[in-house]
Each structure stands twice: as structure tokens, then as C-alpha cells.
């Protein structure tokens with residue numbers, strides 16, 4: 394079977410991966426998958442739902458095997474439901490891979506065409522955004538300052554090394570500061586040529 398084609402949305406917590414992912418989801422030929430959303434949609438009383446609450450409430454990552462399984466199951470389900478077509482559409486992955494182990498596990502299945510690395514040197518600006526999000530969305534992991542700080546630490550220790558797993562010429566740094574439309578415009582300069590060169594023409 395042909396591998397899944399994907400563009401990764403990468404960046405520290407609060408850099409706007411979810412916001413940009415939702416906007417990119419509107420582009421024909423792209424399909425957005427956010428692992429945080431997959432976990433939050435679980436029944437909180439299920440075994441996996443309990444595991445998620447246990448880890449995320451402390452700002453920790455869910456173990457790799459559980460995460461990769463949930464993600465791959467969701468892809469199969471979405472393809473069955475006709476939400477995207479493997480080999481034709483390009484996945485926009487938001488939140489996976491988040492460890493080198495996850496990247497290694499996905500290597501045989503997912504062809505990474507490009508990585509959008511949302512950057513922000515001002516961690517306090519990101520913390521501020523997350524506190525605003527906590528007010529709007531009621532996410533418990535955004536409400537507690539110590540949990541937010543732990544998520545940054547985990548990002549630095551476990552997720553940033555993922556960037557070294559991929560060839561540098563596939564990584565595109567984009568500043569996370571500015572309006573959603575401004576950031577989207579910069580991302581589209583990178584994504585449009587990837588769509589073109591993969592000759593994806595969903596309207597054809």
C-alpha cells in the first residue's frame with residue numbers, strides 16, 4: 394500500500410498549530426489530524442481516556458505505543474468514512490510525531506513532504522496565549538501555570554529532537570507571531586508548492 398503523505402505542523406505549545414491546522418483543513422487536498430483532539434474526544438471513563446487524563450493533566454506525553462496506535466486507527470477510520478483518500482490527499486499532522494520514537498514508528502507508513510516549524514523566542518507570549526485559550530476552551534492543561542511550564546520543558550527535551558530526525562531541507566521555520574491570517578499566508582507559501590509538486594488536483 395502507498396504511504397500516507399504528510400506535512401507536519403511542528404512547534405512549542407501555544408505556537409498556534411491548532412489554529413493553523415484548522416485553517417489548512419479548508420484547503421482542498423489537505424486533511425488535518427490533531428492528536429490532542431483525538432485524545433480529548435475519547436470517553437473519559439475508557440482505559441485510554443483515563444491514561445490521557447493522567448498524563449496530560451501533568452503536562453506529560455501519553456506513551457508512544459498508545460499514541461501511535463490511536464493515531465493509525467483514526468487514519469484508517471477517516472479513510473473508511475471517505476474523509477480523505479490515502480495516496481491522493483496530504484495529511485496535515487498537528488501533534489505527531491512528538492518524540493523521536495514516534496517518528497521512527499511512522500517512518501515506514503508516512504512520507505513526510507515538509508515540516509512547518511512554528512517558532513517563537515518569546516515563551517511568555519506563548520504562555521499568555523495558552524491562558525487566554527484556557528478561558529475560552531476550558532482546557533485543564535492550559536489553566537495551571539506549572540503544567541504549562543512542564544509542557545514547554547517536555548517539548549524541549551522530547552519533541553525538539555524530532556527535528557533532527559528529518560533532512561534540514563524539508564524543515565521550514567515560520568514565525569508564530571502575528572495574526573492567524575499573516576501566519577497562514579507564510580505557511581501557504583510553503584504548502585502550495587508541495588501540493589503542486591505532488592500533482593494533487595482534488596477538483597480535477
Ligand code: ADP
Pocket residue numbers: 405406407410428429430432448449452453454455456457460487488489490491492495534544
Ligand atoms: P499542545 O500542543 O497545546 O500541548 P495538544 O492539544 O496537541 O496540546 O495535546 C494535548 C496533550 O495530549 C499533550 O500535552 C499530551 O499529553 C497529549 N498528546 C498529544 N499528542 C501527543 C503525542 N503525539 N504523543 C504523546 N502525547 C500526546
